[in-house]
Amino acid sequence: MHGRKKDHKRGITYSMLLVGDSGTGKTSFANNLLETAIFPHKYAMEVPGLPENPRVKVVKPTMVVSYNSKNGIPSHMAQFDPAREHFEPGVTITSTSLEISTGSEKLSSRASMSSDGSSMTQNGGVDTDKISFNLVKSYGLGENLDNSLCFDEITGFLEQQFDQVLAEETRIKRNPRFEDTRVHVALYFIPPTGHGLREMDVEMMKRLSRFTNVLPIISRADSFSTEELAKFKATVMDDIERFNVPVYKFEVDPEEDDLETVEENQALAMLQPFAVMCSDERNDSGQFIRRYPWGEINIDDSDVSDLRVLKNVLFGSHFQEFKDTTQNFLYENYRAEKLSTVSDWDVDKESGDVNKRNSAAPSLSNFASLITTGQFKSSNSLAMPPQSETPSTPDSKTISHGSGMESPAIRQISQSIRRGNEEIINNIKSSPRSSAPGSPDKSKLRNISETVPYVLKHERIIAKQQKLEELEAQSAKELQKRIQDLEKRAADLKLRERLLRQQHLNSSSTSLSSRTTSASQTLPTQTKLKKEESMTDLASIVSGRV
Numbered sequence: 001m002h003g004r005k006k007d008h009k010r011g012i013t014y015s016m017l018l019v020g021d022s023g024t025g026k027t028s029f030a031n032n033l034l035e036t037a038i039f040p041h042k043y044a045m046e047v048p049g050l051p052e053n054p055r056v057k058v059v060k061p062t063m064v065v066s067y068n069s070k071n072g073i074p075s076h077m078a079q080f081d082p083a084r085e086h087f088e089p090g091v092t093i094t095s096t097s098l099e100i101s102t103g104s105e106k107l108s109s110r111a112s113m114s115s116d117g118s119s120m121t122q123n124g125g126v127d128t129d130k131i132s133f134n135l136v137k138s139y140g141l142g143e144n145l146d147n148s149l150c151f152d153e154i155t156g157f158l159e160q161q162f163d164q165v166l167a168e169e170t171r172i173k174r175n176p177r178f179e180d181t182r183v184h185v186a187l188y189f190i191p192p193t194g195h196g197l198r199e200m201d202v203e204m205m206k207r208l209s210r211f212t213n214v215l216p217i218i219s220r221a222d223s224f225s226t227e228e229l230a231k232f233k234a235t236v237m238d239d240i241e242r243f244n245v246p247v248y249k250f251e252v253d254p255e256e257d258d259l260e261t262v263e264e265n266q267a268l269a270m271l272q273p274f275a276v277m278c279s280d281e282r283n284d285s286g287q288f289i290r291r292y293p294w295g296e297i298n299i300d301d302s303d304v305s306d307l308r309v310l311k312n313v314l315f316g317s318h319f320q321e322f323k324d325t326t327q328n329f330l331y332e333n334y335r336a337e338k339l340s341t342v343s344d345w346d347v348d349k350e351s352g353d354v355n356k357r358n359s360a361a362p363s364l365s366n367f368a369s370l371i372t373t374g375q376f377k378s379s380n381s382l383a384m385p386p387q388s389e390t391p392s393t394p395d396s397k398t399i400s401h402g403s404g405m406e407s408p409a410i411r412q413i414s415q416s417i418r419r420g421n422e423e424i425i426n427n428i429k430s431s432p433r434s435s436a437p438g439s440p441d442k443s444k445l446r447n448i449s450e451t452v453p454y455v456l457k458h459e460r461i462i463a464k465q466q467k468l469e470e471l472e473a474q475s476a477k478e479l480q481k482r483i484q485d486l487e488k489r490a491a492d493l494k495l496r497e498r499l500l501r502q503q504h505l506n507s508s509s510t511s512l513s514s515r516t517t518s519a520s521q522t523l524p525t526q527t528k529l530k531k532e533e534s535m536t537d538l539a540s541i542v543s544g545r546v
């Protein structure tokens with residue numbers, strides 16, 4: 001009850017990402033969307049002189065997000081300075097925490113926004129006073145010769161938000177201050193080229209679609225004549241179909257949706273991609289306008305811009321839909337995919353029922369049993385072979401063949417690897433969160449999310465094992481080289497021995513008649529000694545003691 005009260009107090013969280021080439025109008029759009037002057041333009045030293053919107057409050061100023069620091073957990077590094085943004089290499093991601101008051105009105109999935117874009121009405125019964133709105137913006141996309149790193153940074157950021165929620169779900173004691181910063185909708189700003197989508201547009205939207213609902217937006221729509229805009233929209237949609245870009249589509253389900261929803265979604269689907277114009281300028285009556293030498297246009301005029309419709313979609317008709325899709329579809333898919341890494345640790349089938357997984361979903365008990373037997377089987381790991389198993393790397397096999405047995409050096413390396421692994425496993429076993437196999441509470445802990453800490457630990461083990469595997473392969477290579485050298489030396493020695501024996505036989509046959517009795521006793525002794533010497537060499541080589 002208390003928690004509910006707090007939730008209510010904190011309001012509904014909603015996150016939006018604005019992404020696109022530099023100069024496509026993202027900053028202007030953000031200001032227009034919120035009817036504020038919160039966001040300064042990149043090269044402007046001051047924020048645009050718009051009157052502030054009393055319904056919008058900045059909770060945290062715009063911060064640069066770094067997700068590389070603090071062990072990969074995103075953190076807000078410093079306040080963002082747009083005037084210095086272009087000094088940053090790659091892409092810069094910023095986050096601004098805002099609070100949008102909606103008064104005592106109700107917010108609903110079928111809510112609608114008034115023309116001023118700020119008030120919401122009627123929503124499936126969820127009373128709310130405010131929306132905790134997180135606006136994320138990317139800067140610098142498309143400014144580099146190779147944009148793939150920028151894609152990685154942006155999708156990495158989105159993934160980290162999912163990871164944070166996944167980690168939070170696994171806590172026994174939840175953090176009451178946890179902020180869900182998963183991005184519910186991303187607006188991808190397509191530059192008004194008139195030539196359809198570029199490769200980078202396709203790639204970026206595809207990547208974003210894994211983590212959020214993507215809406216393609218044609219920016220600076222005033223660049224087009226009516227006819228050109230219609231053609232450009234059609235080309236963009238054709239490209240989206242052709243390249244299978246999974247953007248958010250306003251689809252209808254005639255069996256589930258009511259007539260109003262069907263009509264609305266059909267109209268929105270026809271309008272997609274939304275073409276917007278933005279401005280920092282207002283006329284005397286407070287409307288946002290763009291002033292041109294030949295006249296002025298009202299950016300909220302639905303005849304010339306889709307901005308008003310888009311505002312309504314974002315904060316009204318599809319507000320809840322975007323949140324639901326993110327949670328129930330995108331996040332759930334991600335979660336299942338991430339946790340299914342545990343299911344790769346299949347156990348050796350012969351090791352008994354106790355290790356058998358009885359469901360596709362990973363569970364703590366499965367993991368515990370894996371730990372107990374110390375038998376992980378992962379496609380890309382060294383996988384700690386049981387003591388009796390022969391080493392499986394090709395190099396170590398060659399060595400075994402060459403010597404007829406595992407060399408002591410290799411044995412020593414593999415033992416040290418095994419010891420290291422056992423140490424890690426023991427650490428996990430002794431951690432307070434792991435349960436003893438067979439404990440009565442085990443089934444209670446079968447909750448998928450409980451396995452996450454183990455997944456993370458297992459990932460660390462795999463990384464460590466891979467490193468050890470590399471080391472082992474390297475040492476095995478070196479040892480193999482040494483053995484080849486030694487085998488060569490042994491062959492040389494054998495050859496020398498044979499030559500000496502031959503020499504001796506020759507000399508003994510020629511000097512047989514002139515040999516004295518004492519000489520005939522000495523020579524065989526010398527030969528014998530030499531033979532023993534070389535045999536000792538070979539024995540030491542075979543046993544690997546050289």
Ligand SMILES: Nc1nc2c(ncn2[C@@H]2O[C@H](COP(=O)(O)OP(=O)(O)OP(=O)(O)O)[C@@H](O)[C@H]2O)c(=O)[nH]1
Binds near residue numbers: 025028139219221222
């Ligand atoms: N013609 C036209 N110009 C626009 C429109 N929206 C914004 N602009 C102008 O385009 C320029 C860039 O706009 P910004 O909003 O700063 O673009 P941005 O995408 O935030 O740019 P970065 O900060 O570099 O990422 C500014 O001079 C704006 O006034 C529009 O709809 N039409």
